Amino acid sequence: MSLGQQLAPHLPFLRRYGRALTGSQIQGDKYVRATLEAIVAAPDQFPRDVDPRLGLYRMFQGIWSSANSDGEEQTSASDADSSEAVARARLARMTPLSRQTLLLTAMEGFTPEDAAYLIQVDTSEVETLVSEALAEIEKQTRARVLIIEDEPIIAMDIETIVRDLGHEVTGVAVTRDEAVALAMEDRPGLVLADIQLADDSSGIDAVKDILAEFEVPVIFITAFPERLLTGERPEPTFLITKPFQRSTVKAAISQALFFDESTIPATM
Numbered sequence: 527m528s529l530g531q532q533l534a535p536h537l538p539f540l541r542r543y544g545r546a547l548t549g550s551q552i553q554g555d556k557y558v559r560a561t562l563e564a565i566v567a568a569p570d571q572f573p574r575d576v577d578p579r580l581g582l583y584r585m586f587q588g589i590w591s592s593a594n595s596d597g598e599e600q601t602s603a604s605d606a607d608s609s610e611a612v613a614r615a616r617l618a619r620m621t622p623l624s625r626q627t628l629l630l631t632a633m634e635g636f637t638p639e640d641a642a643y644l645i646q647v648d649t650s651e652v653e654t655l656v657s658e659a660l661a662e663i664e665k666q667t668r669a670r671v672l673i674i675e676d677e678p679i680i681a682m683d684i685e686t687i688v689r690d691l692g693h694e695v696t697g698v699a700v701t702r703d704e705a706v707a708l709a710m711e712d713r714p715g716l717v718l719a720d721i722q723l724a725d726d727s728s729g730i731d732a733v734k735d736i737l738a739e740f741e742v743p744v745i746f747i748t749a750f751p752e753r754l755l756t757g758e759r760p761e762p763t764f765l766i767t768k769p770f771q772r773s774t775v776k777a778a779i780s781q782a783l784f785f786d787e788s789t790i791p792a793t794m
Contacts, residue, residue: 529569532578537562538755539579540586543634545763546778547590547626549785555757557593561586580640583630587644594622625781627652628659632777633766663780669693671779672714674732675747676700676724680768684718684747687775702727702735709736716782718766718775721748743782 537558544554565572565585573581623645630641631652642649671688673695675681681698688695696712699705701723709717717736719729733744748754749768754761764782766774 529565529572529578533565533582536579536582537757538752539634540582541755541757542751542765543583543629544586545765546629546633546781549763549781551761551763554763557586557589558757560589560593564589576643580636580643583634583636583644587626587646590626623647624655624659624662625784627655628777629781631656632771632773659780663691663776666780666783669715669779669783669786670696670712671716671718672696672705672709672712673698674700674705674717674719674723674729676720676722680720680747684775687772688718688779691776691779693779699732700724702729702732705729705732706735709742710739713740714742715786716779717742717744718779719744719746721746721750721754743786745778745782 540561541555541558544557545551546554548554548557561582565582571585573584576584626645627641630636630644631638636644638652639649642652645655647655671693673681673684673688675684675698681700685695685698693716696714697708699708702725705719705723717733719733721729723729723732729746733746736742737744743764744762745764745766746754746762747766747768747770751765751767754765764778766778
């Protein structure tokens with residue numbers, strides 16, 4: 527099997543990581559493309575002594591670290607975007623390395639040993655970095671969250687997680703129309719949306735309707751993330767895979783709010 531065939535199944539999830547890390551589909555996918563271009567240009571530099579997925583993420587981390595070593599967390603294409611200033615403000619309080627470590631372990635499911643390899647630190651440092659990230663999450667401004675989920679047990683689980691994190695739930699919708707109505711009635715600061723809803727409507731369409739009225743960060747929840755991580759069309763920036771772990775939801779929420787201007791404390 528060629529290297530390309532070995533890496534193909536892991537690309538959607540690398541896109542998820544890149545988007546979550548940058549807070550942007552465009553920027554996240556750009557880093558993924560740069561990673562693939564680097565592999566094609568110098569295939570002998572690809573780590574062959576580890577699992578292909580681990581090697582792929584390691585190459586990505588190398589591209590990310592190199593781009594950010596000069597303080598260029600985002601490329602010039604995003605300089606005009608308000609999320610750039612927001613990200614820089616947040617980065618003043620939360621180091622990129624701790625943020626990467628949390629995403630790698632909580633969202634991407636890497637072990638502490640693998641995360642240490644990816645970010646090039648001792649395994650003993652991983653726990654400290656994650657603790658630093660979690661401490662910063664506790665300081666985040668609390669958000670008002672709309673949940674769009676038609677499965678009662680999952681909706682209750684998400685609601686519990688959200689409330690335990692200190693956020694307020696504005697409502698739980700099970701259809702597109704209900705979601706839009708709730709959003710218009712009580713504007714949320716964050717939306718968590720399932721893809722397939724009770725009346726065969728789409729959570730994506732519900733979110734589009736909401737975003738047509740006002741801007742709000744969105745996290746999508748789906749059992750088939752690869753369908754929304756092709757890099758070929760406008761797609762979600764933040765994505766959680768079903769079944770999910772509490773830590774995954776926590777990391778996704780904190781990262782979505784990290785890039786949201788409305789959650790920047792007034793003192794910053």
